[in-house]
Structures are given as structure tokens and as C-alpha cells.
Amino acid sequence: MGDVAIIGAAMSEFGEREEWLRALLNEAGEDCLDDAGVAPDDVEHLYVSNMSSGEFEGQTGIMNAVAHDLGVLPAYAERVDQTSASGAAGVYEAWQSVASGASDMTLLVGGEKMTHTTTERSTDIIASITHPVEYKHGITLPSFAGLTARLYLDEYDAPRESLAKVAVKNHANGVNNPHAQFQKEIDVETAMESPIIADPLRLYDFCPVTDGSAALMFCPEEVARQYTDDYVLVSGIGGATDTHVVHEREDPTHMAGAAISGQEAYEMAGVGPDDIDVAELHDMFTILEFLQSEALGFFDQGEGWHAIEDGVTTMDGDLPVNPSGGLKSKGHPLGASGVAQVYEIYKQLLGEAGKRQVDSEVGLTCNVGGFGNCVITSVLEVGR
Amino acid sequence: MGDVAIIGAAMSEFGEREEWLRALLNEAGEDCLDDAGVAPDDVEHLYVSNMSSGEFEGQTGIMNAVAHDLGVLPAYAERVDQTSASGAAGVYEAWQSVASGASDMTLLVGGEKMTHTTTERSTDIIASITHPVEYKHGITLPSFAGLTARLYLDEYDAPRESLAKVAVKNHANGVNNPHAQFQKEIDVETAMESPIIADPLRLYDFCPVTDGSAALMFCPEEVARQYTDDYVLVSGIGGATDTHVVHEREDPTHMAGAAISGQEAYEMAGVGPDDIDVAELHDMFTILEFLQSEALGFFDQGEGWHAIEDGVTTMDGDLPVNPSGGLKSKGHPLGASGVAQVYEIYKQLLGEAGKRQVDSEVGLTCNVGGFGNCVITSVLEVGR
Numbered sequence: 001m002g003d004v005a006i007i008g009a010a011m012s013e014f015g016e017r018e019e020w021l022r023a024l025l026n027e028a029g030e031d032c033l034d035d036a037g038v039a040p041d042d043v044e045h046l047y048v049s050n051m052s053s054g055e056f057e058g059q060t061g062i063m064n065a066v067a068h069d070l071g072v073l074p075a076y077a078e079r080v081d082q083t084s085a086s087g088a089a090g091v092y093e094a095w096q097s098v099a100s101g102a103s104d105m106t107l108l109v110g111g112e113k114m115t116h117t118t119t120e121r122s123t124d125i126i127a128s129i130t131h132p133v134e135y136k137h138g139i140t141l142p143s144f145a146g147l148t149a150r151l152y153l154d155e156y157d158a159p160r161e162s163l164a165k166v167a168v169k170n171h172a173n174g175v176n177n178p179h180a181q182f183q184k185e186i187d188v189e190t191a192m193e194s195p196i197i198a199d200p201l202r203l204y205d206f207c208p209v210t211d212g213s214a215a216l217m218f219c220p221e222e223v224a225r226q227y228t229d230d231y232v233l234v235s236g237i238g239g240a241t242d243t244h245v246v247h248e249r250e251d252p253t254h255m256a257g258a259a260i261s262g263q264e265a266y267e268m269a270g271v272g273p274d275d276i277d278v279a280e281l282h283d284m285f286t287i288l289e290f291l292q293s294e295a296l297g298f299f300d301q302g303e304g305w306h307a308i309e310d311g312v313t314t315m316d317g318d319l320p321v322n323p324s325g326g327l328k329s330k331g332h333p334l335g336a337s338g339v340a341q342v343y344e345i346y347k348q349l350l351g352e353a354g355k356r357q358v359d360s361e362v363g364l365t366c367n368v369g370g371f372g373n374c375v376i377t378s379v380l381e382v383g384r
Numbered sequence: 385m386g387d388v389a390i391i392g393a394a395m396s397e398f399g400e401r402e403e404w405l406r407a408l409l410n411e412a413g414e415d416c417l418d419d420a421g422v423a424p425d426d427v428e429h430l431y432v433s434n435m436s437s438g439e440f441e442g443q444t445g446i447m448n449a450v451a452h453d454l455g456v457l458p459a460y461a462e463r464v465d466q467t468s469a470s471g472a473a474g475v476y477e478a479w480q481s482v483a484s485g486a487s488d489m490t491l492l493v494g495g496e497k498m499t500h501t502t503t504e505r506s507t508d509i510i511a512s513i514t515h516p517v518e519y520k521h522g523i524t525l526p527s528f529a530g531l532t533a534r535l536y537l538d539e540y541d542a543p544r545e546s547l548a549k550v551a552v553k554n555h556a557n558g559v560n561n562p563h564a565q566f567q568k569e570i571d572v573e574t575a576m577e578s579p580i581i582a583d584p585l586r587l588y589d590f591c592p593v594t595d596g597s598a599a600l601m602f603c604p605e606e607v608a609r610q611y612t613d614d615y616v617l618v619s620g621i622g623g624a625t626d627t628h629v630v631h632e633r634e635d636p637t638h639m640a641g642a643a644i645s646g647q648e649a650y651e652m653a654g655v656g657p658d659d660i661d662v663a664e665l666h667d668m669f670t671i672l673e674f675l676q677s678e679a680l681g682f683f684d685q686g687e688g689w690h691a692i693e694d695g696v697t698t699m700d701g702d703l704p705v706n707p708s709g710g711l712k713s714k715g716h717p718l719g720a721s722g723v724a725q726v727y728e729i730y731k732q733l734l735g736e737a738g739k740r741q742v743d744s745e746v747g748l749t750c751n752v753g754g755f756g757n758c759v760i761t762s763v764l765e766v767g768r
Binding site (some may be wrong): 043046051052057058059060061063064065067068069072073074075076077078079080081082083089092093095096097099100101102125128129130131134179237238239241242243244250256257260261327369370373374376 | 398429430435436438439442443444445446447449451452453456457458459460461462463464465467473476477479480481483485486500509512513514515516539621622623624625626627628629640641644645753754757760
């Protein structure tokens with residue numbers, strides 16, 4: 001099979017949006033059709049990444065509605081769910097649809113509408129992904145994050161401030177992203193003094209609850225050349241699942257799903273961690289940025305925190321991480337996030353990232369479902 | 385790419401089950417691993433077809449749980465939703481995962497747990513797939529079926545009894561299916577005198593509310609030969625979406641999604657409707673068996689009802705339709721149904737269908753999402 005290219009990308013403003021999911025998905029979908037210069041009639045497959053429109057809105061079958069609204073009928077339409085990694089699962093399906101020959105033009109739209117619920121209700125909907133035994137004992141994803149952060153700080157003698165510095169970095173990056181939910185800088189003191197949510201983690205260690213959408217257009221490389229000279233290739237992609245019961249993991253500070261999916265993506269792309277110029281990692285909680293950067297081989301285990309202290313992952317460092325602002329500052333509309341990660345790398349590789357542009361030829365995205373229950377990693381390169 | 389083979393299949397008993405979805409999925413998944421003779425470690429991708437575990441059970445992330453329980457970690461896991469065609473959407477994804485080279489061994493498990501809710505509640509969950517405007521006016525899938533049946537009977541001078549005869553045929557077939565929810569014959573009189581649900585349709589024109597699961601194992605044909613001499617090839621597959629607003633369809637008695645997806649599947653397989661020896665169609669409502677058999681080219685439009693009158697689609701007819709008993713008698717656990725359709729054709733083609741065996745070398749399945757909003761058609765052939 002030939003390589004799979006991305007020839008268009010779009011994302012909505014992330015934040016508190018008045019529109020319902022369907023309108024948000026349509027917004028990114030229409031913008032992506034425009035950006036790619038693809039006529040709706042030419043779309044053969046449509047994937048919609050979304051975790052829980054049924055639970056959040058009482059609306060299901062959203063992929064059929066979006067196919068109708070965007071005018072891509074009779075394109076095959078499907079919803080893809082991998083909890084908070086639904087976006088990257090959609091990227092994986094879109095890639096497969098093209099690589100298998102099933103579709104020569106695939107539109108992926110990811111989104112979630114969440115802010116109309118209370119934080120308690122949306123936390124509970126998300127917690128319904130956990131093992132029933134853990135759920136019954138009151139476990140939520142933030143509490144997993146707190147427990148893991150405590151373990152990490154103790155195990156590797158990391159200062160608490162290093163976590164705060166992840167938030168500070170990603171907020172600083174988000175200032176330059178017009179789509180980000182929070183476009184304001186914070187300082188370490190603010191982060192360290194914010195209310196405790198799940199000890200030792202505080203408010204600024206967590207991504208917000210967000211509405212938003214993002215979209216990408218995939219096709220075979222030979223088709224891409226008919227549309228544009230500026231495209232990006234999905235040169236590697238892989239996905240892996242870890243134990244559903246988090247406490248059964250041998251070492252909760254090692255994200256096996258990220259390590260295995262990363263290895264798959266590297267092998268397929270024929271690159272290694274040293275070849276990555278820019279990365280979008282799943283910083284739903286600050287601690288996760290360390291864990292992924294280690295599991296993906298950017299740093300040795302337990303040494304990810306040095307990177308933030310040494311400025312390696314800032315915009316002018318050797319490996320900028322989350323130039324978009326990450327989930328922390330850009331926001332985390334579940335089904336959109338993995339799509340928006342690829343949107344960011346697409347823009348970076350094509351030199352269209354504006355004030356947040358970094359010098360890059362090879363980029364990586366890592367999208368996490370649950371608390372590392374499933375992880376999908378992609379390697380992206382400029383088309384040649 | 386080479387052909388994609390199915391080397392194992394399993395299904396649970398359909399009906400009112402005490403187990404929750406997770407246990408049902410595990411049951412079919414384990415039986416399928418056994419049937420295929422594949423070690424859990426060798427599974428690379430796991431797809432779970434399920435429409436609404438969040439709405440029915442308050443449990444999400446079910447694919448991660450099943451990956452854990454079946455011991456297939458670190459296989460990539462994902463949930464696939466195409467409403468009541470979720471099962472076939474999973475077949476399509478499993479096919480793509482193998483055809484694209486992403487996976488050399490893909491397990492698909494589909495299921496739904498529904499009977500613990502009231503019929504009203506489950507009808508409402510399913511109705512949440514409809515357009516909000518239609519939903520607000522009280523439209524449900526049964527009411528669409530009633531309206532369309534009235535139109536069909538009027539338009540094509542079909543006798544009301546012809547619909548009843550579909551139910552009678554599929555109940556007769558279900559008697560020979562040990563997995564079917566209803567294993568009892570009915571007569572035309574019983575069907576014609578049963579309570580009206582959505583005029584002119586009566587109780588026996590509708591499939592029941594059902595719990596159950598089914599599973600299939602996919603791999604490249606060259607891998608299949610290492611496991612068995614008895615396998616089935618997915619020689620054609622296609623999917624197509626129709627308008628989300630049902631009343632916008634030019635002719636509601638023509639299922640465009642079935643026609644287009646069928647054409648795609650035929651072309652890919654290099655066959656036509658005349659080559660099909662046996663078919664499993666989506667008889668969620670009796671009227672749908674006529675509409676699909678016409679859209680798929682078995683009969684001219686408006687003439688599908690003659691087939692049941694002339695005995696063409698019975699077990700000893702030229703084209704047996706729904707030898708499994710169909711959704712009508714076997715039951716319709718949403719995410720399982722499309723998988724169970726392929727299970728039936730797999731068993732038929734390999735000569736393992738017991739008392740319901742028909743002579744066949746090429747089979748077809750047609751799984752319908754919504755009221756024809758999305759349709760997926762597959763052509764299956766014995767491996768050579």
C-alpha cells in the first residue's frame with residue numbers, strides 16, 4: 001500500500017460553546033472540506049470521533065446526522081469511541097480506511113459537548129469508563145492521577161514544582177493559540193497555591209471541561225498530489241491497551257500503552273524518539289506529560305521531570321512539547337482532542353502555526369484513553 | 385492486498401440474559417478464540433461493536449474491559465458504533481484493520497444488554513438516533529416502519545398477509561436455531577391478529593428486545609491457512625448513508641443505502657445478486673426484508689412481496705433469506721446483530737449450520753442502522 005496523506009485540517013474554538021455537538025462537528029467538518037478543497041461529493045468515508053453524545057446530550061446516531069448536514073451522502077459513516085482517545089482512534093480508522101483501499105477520501109471529525117453539565121456530572125460520565133470495582137469505591141480519573149503523581153514524586157525525587165511548571169509552560173504556549181480555551185499565562189506560584197483537587201495535584205494540574213471539534217481529511221498520497229503540494233504523511237501509527245484495572249499494573253509510573261504504541265509507530269515510520277522535532281502529548285493531568293515523554297523514549301524513566309526544569313520541552317527547547325497549549329490550556333473536548341493534536345502537528349510541519357511555530361520536519365502525537373487504558377501514537381512527516 | 389479471511393465464529397444464546405454486557409461479550413469472545421484456535425496473545429486488534437452501553441448500563445470503555453478480560457493485552461481496542469448496524473460496522477473495521485496491514489489477527493465482538501430496561505425506555509434510547517425534529521414529534525423507529533409499510537402495501541398492491549408471512553417464515557427458521565430467542569412456530573392468523581403497534585404493523589412484525597453477543601476472528605488469507613482449511617473470505621464489503629431526515633427521501637420504499645452498499649460489495653466481490661445462494665437481511669421490521677431484497681437486486685422494486693408468496697425465500701426456495709430466524713425470531717441485540725448475521729453465513733458456507741443448513745457457496749449479509757440511515761452489505765465466500 002502507498003502512504004496515507006492528510007490534505008486538510010480544521011478546528012473550532014475550544015471552550016464554553018453555546019452550540020450543541022452536531023453544530024460543532026459541522027463547523028469543523030465544513031472548514032476542513034474548505035481547507036482541503038474537497039467537494040462533499042468526493043468524500044467516501046466519514047468517521048466521527050465522540051465518546052458520549054448519548055450520555056451528555058441524549059443524542060445518538062450523530063455520524064448519520066453529520067453525514068447528512070455536510071452533504072457527503074452516500075459516504076459511509078461511523079462513530080469511533082476510545083474514551084478520551086476517541087480522536088486518535090478516529091485517526092487510526094481513517095488511516096485504515098485509506099490504507100486498505102476502502103476509501104480514497106476520508107473525512108474525520110471529532111468533538112464533544114460537555115460544559116452544559118456540571119463538573120461533577122461530566123467527571124462521573126468519564127469515570128464510567130473505569131472498572132466497576134474501582135468505580136464503586138469512588139475512583140475517578142483525577143484520583144488516579146493524584147495517586148500516580150504521589151508515587152512518581154516519591155520514586156524519582158521530583159520536586160512538586162516540576163508538575164506546576166508543566167502547567168506554566170502549556171499555558172504560556174496557549175497564549176499563542178487563538179483556538180485555546182485559556183489564552184493566559186500563569187506562574188508557578190499561582191499553580192502551587194491553587195485548590196487541592198486530588199492530593200498532591202491542584203486545580204492547575206488538570207485540564208478544563210471543554211466543548212469543541214476538530215477535523216482532518218485523509219487520502220492516498222497519489223490523490224493528495226492532485227489537490228496540493230503541501231500535505232503531511234501519517235508515516236507511523238500504533239495503538240495498545242493496558243490493564244483495565246489500574247492497580248494491577250506492575251509499575252503505574254510506566255505507561256505501557258504509550259511505550260508499545262510508540263514503538264509500533266516508530267517502527268512503521270522508520271524513526272526513533274531522537275528523530276522527533278515536536279510532540280503533542282496528552283496532558284489531561286500534568287503528571288501524564290512526564291509519563292508519556294518517558295514511555296515514548298524521549299527521556300529515561302523517572303527523568304521526564306528534568307526536561308521541564310532544564311527547558312528541553314519549552315518552545316525554544318530541543319523538543320517542544322504541546323506548542324498548542326496542550327489539553328491543559330487548549331481544553332479537552334474528549335472526541336476532539338486526538339484530532340486536534342494531529343491538527344497542531346499538521347500546521348507545525350507545514351509552517352502554518354503562526355506565533356507558535358517551531359522548526360520541525362517530524363512530529364508525534366500521543367492520545368490517551370482512560371488512565372492509559374488505551375494509547376494511540378502517530379508519527380507525522382512533511383510530504384515529499 | 386490479499387483477501388481477508390474469517391477463521392472462527394461464536395455467538396451466545398440470544399434472549400433475556402441475566403449477565404451484564406461485559407460478561408456477554410467475554411462469553412462470545414472466549415468461544416471465538418477457542419473456535420479459531422487462536423491464543424489471546426496473538427490477537428493484535430480488538431473491535432467491540434456496541435451502540436449504547438453508556439445509556440443502557442452506565443458503563444463505558446467496555447472495549448478496554450473486554451481486552452483485559454480476554455487476556456488479549458496489549459492488543460489495540462476500540463468501540464465501533466453505527467446504531468443498529470454497529471455489528472457490521474465492526475465487520476468493516478475488522479476487515480480494514482487486516483486489509484490495511486495494521487493487524488494480522490483481529491477479534492471482533494459485538495453485543496448489547498437491553499432487557500433490563502422497559503420496552504419504552506429501550507425504544508426511546510434507540511429513537512435518540514433520529515433527527516431531533518422528528519424525535520420531538522414522537523417519531524420512533526416502529527412508527528417509521530408503520531408509515532413505510534402502509535406506503536408499500538398501497539403502492540405495490542401487496543396483501544397485508546405477505547408481511548405476516550415474513551414473520552411466519554423467520555419463526556419457522558428460528559425453530560432450528562439453538563441460539564434464537566424464539567424457537568417456536570407461529571401461523572399467519574396469529575400474526576394477523578396480534579396487537580397493533582404501528583398501523584398497519586402488529587406485534588409479530590417487530591423483532592423483540594434482546595440481550596446477546598457474537599464474535600468473529602479475522603486474518604489475512606495466508607495466515608488463515610496456517611490455522612485451518614475451513615475458512616470463509618470476505619470477498620466484498622461496502623457501506624452507505626442515506627438522509628438522516630427520513631421524510632426527505634424521494635422514495636421511502638427504496639433503501640438507497642442498501643442499494644449503494646450492495647453495489648459496492650458486489651463489485652468488490654465480482655458477483656451479482658444472482659450469484660447469492662443465501663442471505664441474512666435486517667428484518668428488524670418485516671417490511672424491511674422486502675425493501676432490502678429489492679434494493680439489493682434480488683427482486684425488482686415492489687416485487688419483493690411476491691417472493692414470500694411464491695416461497696422463493698423459504699429454506700427450500702431458490703434464495704433462502706434469514707435461515708437463522710433473522711432478527712425477528714433470533715432477536716436483535718443491537719451491537720451483536722451484524723456480527724451474528726456473518727456468523728450465520730460463515731456456518732452455512734462451511735456446512736456447519738445443522739438443521740438449518742442450506743446448499744450455498746456465496747452468501748450475503750445486510751445490516752441496517754437507524755431506518756436505513758446507514759447500511760453495510762457484505763459478500764462472503766468459502767475459502768479455496
